[in-house]
Amino acid sequence: MQDEIIKVNNISKSYTITHRESYETIRDKVTELAKKPFQMFAGRTHTEKEKFWALRDVQFSVKQGERLGIIGRNGAGKSTLLKILSQITYPTAGDVMLRGRVASLLEVGTGFHPELTGRENIFLNGAILGMKQSEIRKKFDEIVAFAEIEQFLDTPVKRYSSGMYVRLAFAVAAHLEPEILIIDEVLAVGDTQFQKKCLGKMEDVAKGGRTILFVSHNMGSIHKLCDSCIWLDRGKVVAAGDPQNVIMQYLDYQSKGRAIFTQEHQSKKKMNLRKVFLLDGRAQIGRLVNFDDDVLIAIEYEINQEVNNCLVWFTLSSGDGIEILCSTDYDLHPELKGPRSKGYYRTTAVIPKKVLSPGSYNILVGINSNNLPSETFDRIETISFDVVDNGSSPKAMFGEMSRSGFLQPFLDWQTQKVSEKTDS
Amino acid sequence: MAYQEVTTIKPKKGWVGVNVKELWRYRELFFIFVWRDIKIRYKQTAIGVLWAILQPFLLMVVFSIFFGSFAKMPSNGVPYPIFVFSGLLFWNYFSVSLTNASDSLVSNENILKKIYFPRLILPLSPTMTPLVDFAIAFIVLIGMLFYYHFTPTLIGIVILPLLLFTSFLSASGLGMFLAAINVRYRDIRYALPFFIQSLLFVTPVIYPTSIVSSQYQWILKLNPMTGIIEAARAGIVGGKQIDFTLLAISGIIAAAIFLFGIFYFRKTERIFADVA
Numbered sequence: 001m002q003d004e005i006i007k008v009n010n011i012s013k014s015y016t017i018t019h020r021e022s023y024e025t026i027r028d029k030v031t032e033l034a035k036k037p038f039q040m041f042a043g044r045t046h047t048e049k050e051k052f053w054a055l056r057d058v059q060f061s062v063k064q065g066e067r068l069g070i071i072g073r074n075g076a077g078k079s080t081l082l083k084i085l086s087q088i089t090y091p092t093a094g095d096v097m098l099r100g101r102v103a104s105l106l107e108v109g110t111g112f113h114p115e116l117t118g119r120e121n122i123f124l125n126g127a128i129l130g131m132k133q134s135e136i137r138k139k140f141d142e143i144v145a146f147a148e149i150e151q152f153l154d155t156p157v158k159r160y161s162s163g164m165y166v167r168l169a170f171a172v173a174a175h176l177e178p179e180i181l182i183i184d185e186v187l188a189v190g191d192t193q194f195q196k197k198c199l200g201k202m203e204d205v206a207k208g209g210r211t212i213l214f215v216s217h218n219m220g221s222i223h224k225l226c227d228s229c230i231w232l233d234r235g236k237v238v239a240a241g242d243p244q245n246v247i248m249q250y251l252d253y254q255s256k257g258r259a260i261f262t263q264e265h266q267s268k269k270k271m272n273l274r275k276v277f278l279l280d281g282r283a284q285i286g287r288l289v290n291f292d293d294d295v296l297i298a299i300e301y302e303i304n305q306e307v308n309n310c311l312v313w314f315t316l317s318s319g320d321g322i323e324i325l326c327s328t329d330y331d332l333h334p335e336l337k338g339p340r341s342k343g344y345y346r347t348t349a350v351i352p353k354k355v356l357s358p359g360s361y362n363i364l365v366g367i368n369s370n371n372l373p374s375e376t377f378d379r380i381e382t383i384s385f386d387v388v389d390n391g392s393s394p395k396a397m398f399g400e401m402s403r404s405g406f407l408q409p410f411l412d413w414q415t416q417k418v419s420e421k422t423d424s
Numbered sequence: 425m426a427y428q429e430v431t432t433i434k435p436k437k438g439w440v441g442v443n444v445k446e447l448w449r450y451r452e453l454f455f456i457f458v459w460r461d462i463k464i465r466y467k468q469t470a471i472g473v474l475w476a477i478l479q480p481f482l483l484m485v486v487f488s489i490f491f492g493s494f495a496k497m498p499s500n501g502v503p504y505p506i507f508v509f510s511g512l513l514f515w516n517y518f519s520v521s522l523t524n525a526s527d528s529l530v531s532n533e534n535i536l537k538k539i540y541f542p543r544l545i546l547p548l549s550p551t552m553t554p555l556v557d558f559a560i561a562f563i564v565l566i567g568m569l570f571y572y573h574f575t576p577t578l579i580g581i582v583i584l585p586l587l588l589f590t591s592f593l594s595a596s597g598l599g600m601f602l603a604a605i606n607v608r609y610r611d612i613r614y615a616l617p618f619f620i621q622s623l624l625f626v627t628p629v630i631y632p633t634s635i636v637s638s639q640y641q642w643i644l645k646l647n648p649m650t651g652i653i654e655a656a657r658a659g660i661v662g663g664k665q666i667d668f669t670l671l672a673i674s675g676i677i678a679a680a681i682f683l684f685g686i687f688y689f690r691k692t693e694r695i696f697a698d699v700a
Contacts, residue, residue, distance in 0.1 A: 015698065087433055087540035089697045096433040101538075111540040113460060115467045120460075127456040128539055 003330075005180060005211050006062040006085070011094030013055040013080050055091070056235040062228075063093045065214040065300050069226035069243055070221070071250055077235040078215045081107065082106060082184050099106070100179025100211075103130055107184070109169030114158035118149055118168055121157050138173045141284045146201075147171035167194055182213045196398075197225075219247050220358070220389045244390060248288050251386055254296075258285035261365075262381035265267040269377050270307050271367050276382035277298040279348060287385040291358055291408075292392040295351040295385065299365055300344065308339045309370045310377075312347060319360030319384075324406050337370075357408040358389035358396075367400065435693040439687055447542050453633040457549035461524075462556055476560040480516055484509040500632050502661045503572050509565055510661050511629035511653045517558045518595045518649055519620045521655050524550030526597025526616055529607050533700045542692050544686070547603045551596045558588070566662070579666065580659020587652045588604055590671075594648040605693045608699050610687065621660035643672060648678040 055077045062068050067253040072078050083089045085096060086104035111128040112121050136143075143149055148166040157165055176277055183202075199221060206225055216222050222229060222243055229243035230252045230365055238253075239246045263274040277284050279296035289295050298311060303370075313328040329347050330336040365377040389396045394410060395403040466472040484535075486503055489496040493503030499507035511646045524549040529536060532546055569576065606612035624630075627649045636644055651667070651674025657665040 083697065084433060088433070088537065090436050090694045091433065094434055094435075095433075098431040098433070100429060102431065104539065106538045111532075111535045113464060115464045116460070120463065124456055124460055127453045128535060128541070130539075130541070133452055133456075 003064050004061045004097075004255065005066075005099045006213075007097040008058060008060050009095050009097075010057045010059050011081075011084060011091040011096060012053060012057055013077075013084060013089070014051045016091045016158065017050045017052050018291045022395060027076075035223045046281070053235050057094070058232070058239060059094075060230055062213065063100050063181065064213055065209045065211055065411055066204050067214065067226045068230060069222035070213065070215045070232060071217075071222060071247065072232035072238075079106070079184060080235075081232065082182055082213065082215060086182055089274050097125050098180060099147060101130070102180045103176045103178035104182035105129075105173050105176075107174055108166060112165070112169060115156055116154055117154045118144075118147075118160070119153045123170055125169065126175075128174055129173060130178070131176060137175075142393040143171045145219060146174060146197075149408070155213065163194070170194075172197055174198070180209070180211045180213070181208060185217065185312040189244075199393055220393075222389075223247060223391055223393065224388065224396055227287060240294060248388065251388065252286055252288055256392055260284070260382050261379075261380070263380070265302060267304055270305050270369070270375075271301060271303050271310060271377040273301050273346070273365060273367055273378040273382075274382060275298070276363065276365055277381070278385055287383070288389045289385055290353075290392070291356075291387055292353050292390065294353045295387070296348055297351070297357065297383075298346060298348045300346045301367060302344050303340055303342050304322070306339055306341050307369060309337055311336070311368055311370060313366050313368070313383075314349070315364045315366075316351070317362050319362065319363065321362075322406075324361075354392070355407055355409045356387045357403070357406050358387045358393055359406070360384060360386050440690045440693075441523075441691060442544070443542065447544060450542050450545060453541055454545045457545060458552040461550055461553040465553065465556075469592060473522060473560070476557040477564055480509065480512050480561045481564060484512060487512075489628055493537065497631055498635060500634070500657070500661075500664060502574070502657075504586060506565075506572055506574065506661050507657065508630055509561075509568060510657050511627075513558065513561050513625060514591055514649065514656055515627060516561065516623065516630045517554050517588070518591050519624075520554040520557065521551040521592070521595035522599050522602070524553065524618060525596055526602035526606055526612055527605045528599070529700065530610070530613070536700055537697050543696060544600070545687065546589035547600045547689065550594055551592055551599065556582050562640055568696045569660075574661060576660040579657070580613050580662075583655060583659055583671075586659075587656050590648060590678045592674050593682040594652075596682075596687070597678065597682035600689040601681075604696075605685075607692075607696050615616050623647070623649075645673055646677065648674040648681065650674065 004379070010144075048135070058067075058077075058081060070078050070081065082104065084091050084105070085098070086102065086105075086106065101239065108285070109125065111125055113124060116124060122140065123133065123136055127133065129140055137247045147164075147170070149168055150162065152160065156170070202212075202225060212225070214222065214225060225268045228241060229246040230240040230412050231238045231257050233248050239249050252414060261273075261276065263273055265273070266272040276297070276299050278287065279298045280284065280290065280295075281294070284298075287395070299314070301312060311330055313326060315326045327349060329349075362380050362384045364380070365382045367377040368379075374381040391397070393408055395408065428453040446558040450481060467474060471476065471478075487508045488505045492499070492508070497504065528550050529543075536543070536546070600614065602612050626644060626647055628636075628644065633641065633644055633650065651672075653670045653676075655666045655668075658664050
């Protein structure tokens with residue numbers, strides 16, 4: 001069962017961006033038309049053209065039952081790739097071989113007609129997605145139950161709430177049974193509850209041995225659903241292979257913030273900051289930290305002349321700038337309030353694992369004296385890092401689409417049944 | 425696992441044939457589109473399908489008053505209302521099908537850009553919907569025949585499906601061609617109503633071919649609808665013999681238009697999703 005079910009051979013796709021020439025007149029156009037009557041329709045007018053390569057020599061293959069995730073920035077060529085694989089548009093060069101029935105979900109509810117009822121739209125949408133009428137009839141009850149719209153079946157969908165609409169649309173799509181399923185970010189629909197249901201359904205489909213191609217910006221769902229991954233950038237495959245690996249590389253590249261902060265020696269200051277970085281036990285690491293690893297922040301500083309009653313502190317804030325906590329080096333070591341002699345110091349602080357929600361964080365480091373008047377030697381935005389969901393966060397473990405809050409600790413819940421009776 | 429289908433996606437260049445096998449596989453979608461268009465046709469109208477009767481009927485009344493009574497248009501010796509209604513029957517089928525087919529790609533743009541299916545289904549299915557209107561109007565015609573005491577000839581009834589088929593070939597052929605152009609140049613949307621109105625004047629709907637001087641008759645004959653409407657009149661309403669030569673010319677021209685339409689459509693099909 002390790003046959004190649006999809007084989008993409010060096011496909012490229014170019015679009016022509018046309019800049020119209022400003023001196024083109026109706027008369028020119030008419031004479032031109034008279035010379036070559038069908039030119040206008042073939043689109044070969046005399047305008048300046050520029051080629052834009054949406055995909056360039058993309059090559060990969062997918063095995064039977066494999067679930068391939070495709071990641072990349074907006075405009076990286078992901079959608080173009082899916083469109084080519086779905087036969088909506090054609091490559092400029094190269095070819096693709098597909099074995100078996102392909103269904104693509106580039107959007108939920110394609111072809112829904114607002115005037116038609118829910119029942120009618122199930123048949124219409126199903127047919128558009130490539131289901132046979134007999135197949136739809138067989139799965140009809142299942143679809144309706146999944147969408148939770150029983151009592152609105154005979155209402156035109158234009159009177160549906162947007163939630164109902166999306167639920168119905170996804171329900172139809174979820175009951176497709178092709179050999180190859182191509183999905184573009186359609187999971188980001190509906191309320192949290194329904195998203196969870198969708199993700200669950202997707203997993204069922206995946207476990208059913210179907211081959212899936214899945215584009216998403218949600219690294220969590222790629223990680224959870226896919227067993228291999230490719231990263232596209234500017235139309236090219238930058239990395240391919242194990243999802244965790246590719247996602248790490250992608251995030252690492254994506255993040256603009258520094259993973260290491262360094263500063264020169266400043267002899268005029270009593271104290272100065274030299275270096276801030278992340279540690280992994282012993283070695284310095286990049287800016288990515290697994291959810292289930294401790295975050296070790298190392299701060300190196302110099303004391304140029306002996307100081308008394310000083311402190312080193314940092315604040316941790318979220319990627320969007322909200323301060324989460326502030327911590328100082330003397331919190332657990334009051335002896336540090338005393339004098340510190342000249343020298344090069346290194347201090348490390350541990351933010352325990354399985355606490356910070358997956359996301360981006362910034363570290364602001366400060367060095368102050370607590371004497372009156374207090375003196376600030378350094379106060380610098382130093383490094384950023386990302387906590388990466390490798391599937392071990394509560395959110396990922398239970399397939400939730402989102403969980404609010406900066407912290408995601410496993411709290412100790414204890415649940416007992418107190419009595420058989422309820423209060424009614 | 426045995427794979428039934430292997431699809432190869434390659435750059436498409438030049439003229440492409442029609443994949444009949446694939447079209448057949450997607451026949452259900454074709455009928456679903458027809459069903460959808462019929463379903464939504466008269467949604468949220470007060471009198472609903474009555475419009476299918478009223479539209480041609482009122483047009484017939486207006487034409488009868490202005491061309492029949494005021495302008496005294498000759499009508500091959502049959503009452504003008506029957507004369508014009510039998511022409512309008514086919515003309516309406518033709519013009520509505522042509523309009524719908526030309527607009528089909530643009531109006532289904534959202535589907536076109538998201539899902540693959542043989543694109544030919546889009547311009548072809550809306551040429552089926554007006555058949556419902558045709559059938560309803562045909563019943564009205566039968567009523568009128570009763571009223572005026574006319575009996576259609578047997579041959580007239582026998583060739584009716586053939587006439588309808590020829591109308592379908594002309595309307596869908598031209599429709600596929602215009603739909604393909606419409607994707608890139610939305611000018612078609614604005615030019616088409618004007619084009620159809622003009623075409624009405626080179627089709628013997630409101631007048632008989634006999635009023636056109638013989639040196640210009642060939643222009644009328646190039647229009648496939650001429651042979652169709654003339655034959656329909658001769659067969660159903662009587663008054664003169666069916667001109668089979670003219671009908672054959674119409675048939676050949678209609679088939680040529682259809683083939684041209686289908687191949688032009690197939691040739692340009694690959695860019696639809698990119699430019700729509």
